[in-house]
Amino acid sequence: MSSSAELHKRRAAAVARGVGSVISSYVERAGGGTLVDVDGREWVDFAAGIAVTNVGNSAPRVVAAVREQVERFTHTCFMVAPYEQYVAVCEQLAALTPGTFDKRSALFNSGAEAVENAVKVARHATGRPAVVVFDHAYHGRTNLTMAMTAKSMPYKHGFGPFAPEVYRAPMSYPLRDGGLSGVDAAVRAIEVIEKQVGASNVAAVLIEPIQGEGGFVVPAPGFLPAIAAWAREAGAVFVADEIQTGFCRTGDWFASSHEGVEPDLVATAKGMAGGLPLAGVTGRAELMDSVHPGGLGGTYGGNPIACAAALAAIETMRELDLCAAARRIESVLRPGLEELAARHPAIGEVRGRGAMLAIELVVPGASGPTGPEPDPVTTARVALACHEAGLLVLTCGTHGNVLRFLPPLVISDEHLARGLKILGSALAS
Known part of the structure; x- marks a missing residue:
């Protein structure tokens, strides 16, 4: 199997530049709330292919x-x-x-x-x-x-x-x-x-x-x-x-x-x-x-x-009963996100429902015509730190200052806790 670096070179020569990717590693297998790349590196998956793999990446049925x-x-x-x-x-x-x-x-x-x-x-x-x-x-x-x-x-x-x-x-x-x-x-x-x-x-x-x-x-x-x-x-x-x-x-x-x-x-x-x-x-x-x-x-x-x-x-x-699973995910993630918000003034709001949660990052103490000043720079830095530490997250928002969390609905509490820990370290850094 080619390495991610080799695949990236092939991509540059064959794939249109307008098609972007969140990470530069190439997935070899996925399931159970994690992704593993061709070099054997593992990520906790808080993206689910943008809310696609709700039942997992290779559900048996x-x-x-x-x-x-x-x-x-x-x-x-x-x-x-x-x-x-x-x-x-x-x-x-x-x-x-x-x-x-x-x-x-x-x-x-x-x-x-x-x-x-x-x-x-x-x-x-x-x-x-x-x-x-x-x-x-x-x-x-x-x-x-x-x-x-x-x-x-x-x-x-x-x-x-x-x-x-x-x-x-x-x-x-x-x-x-x-x-x-x-x-x-x-x-x-x-x-x-x-x-x-x-x-x-x-x-x-x-x-x-x-x-x-x-x-x-x-x-x-x-x-x-x-x-x-x-x-x-x-x-x-x-x-x-x-x-x-x-x-x-x-x-x-x-x-x-x-x-x-x-x-x-x-x-x-x-x-x-x-x-x-x-x-x-x-x-x-x-x-x-x-x-x-x-x-x-x-x-x-x-x-x-x-x-x-x-x-x-x-x-x-x-x-x-993946509706109940989504509510379970919220019961684990939301308290963890709110705890991080209490420690980090840059988190202007924790919001969402079920397994569709987000934090909006703002400049502490700064405000504009539509409320707290958005902080897309910090958002991008936190996302990158998460990726480097093994947590796949996505950004969003009109101002690019929101981190969204969309784990597969079959993810374990263990992987949710691991993802929260990585996110906390990324915010602290």
Whole structure:
């Protein structure tokens, strides 16, 4: 096996510079909450492939299901010659996503595709053009989803012009919006929408119940229900982007359920298929079925191998009760993070839910127009120190000053404690 250094040289000669990586080591195997590189070095995994490997990197049921499906057939294209696995995944999505109303689903390859198709459905069903998203949002890297994403660098810089009819409203961000309640923050956002867009023009209001790349921002209680209620009254489609929050990550199957919100459409991906590329849009039957036959789809959407993996992953989530596992992870990580916050004034806030937690780093004692001054420099240094000491963490946030923690839901308490110890040493250094 080549060393990481040798592989890095090969990469430089073959892989486009625009494709970045968090670490420069190359993984040889992974599982149980750790990654091991080709040189035998081990990391505690607080990234889970960006919330993808919720059931682990090689869950036994997923491995067996994939192997069996590969031996049967790898592809026919569901739009040409359909198969049961696609149907079965859609049945599971109907059962698991919030709401007891009649639902339909369509399957795709990535989160960005799911978001784009949710917009397509909403526009087709309403006959309206406008899409409302929120400050700090991240929805993908395609042209439309770049327009919907708030952060310029590295996602949008130099790639415009972007798709039109996308409008941005202020998000509920408790650390940075002057202590507004969720309801008051919703009133502020709705006022912006009504004045700058017009309720009768809005096809969809699309939001992450807990923001991902934007900084793991958890809106104040009441914000999501109020925005969803306004959307329904306005005749707009309320879309929950549950791509990072879905499939047990926050301690429930979907984060919308924590406040009893039942989205009209739900976009899913990441944790659904145990690491294989699969995404979906699930929602009210009358909305999904408003699109003419052939209007939704794609060559690889709902690939049979990915569908087999998803069915096995969902079975694993049920069998191991990974919603409870996410709550257990929070019960271990959050007290440790709060203890670190008490010792380090640079930690402005500990936030998140379940196994989707974060700390926002700020300049102690310094403030700006939106609250505590962000400290992206220290954040980058702490992340690097973690990586060098054997803990894989990710940064995020509009200002790049948030460390996010997304361990696989099958990680042990021992590895959680080891990760916290490394993080504490990195902050101290």
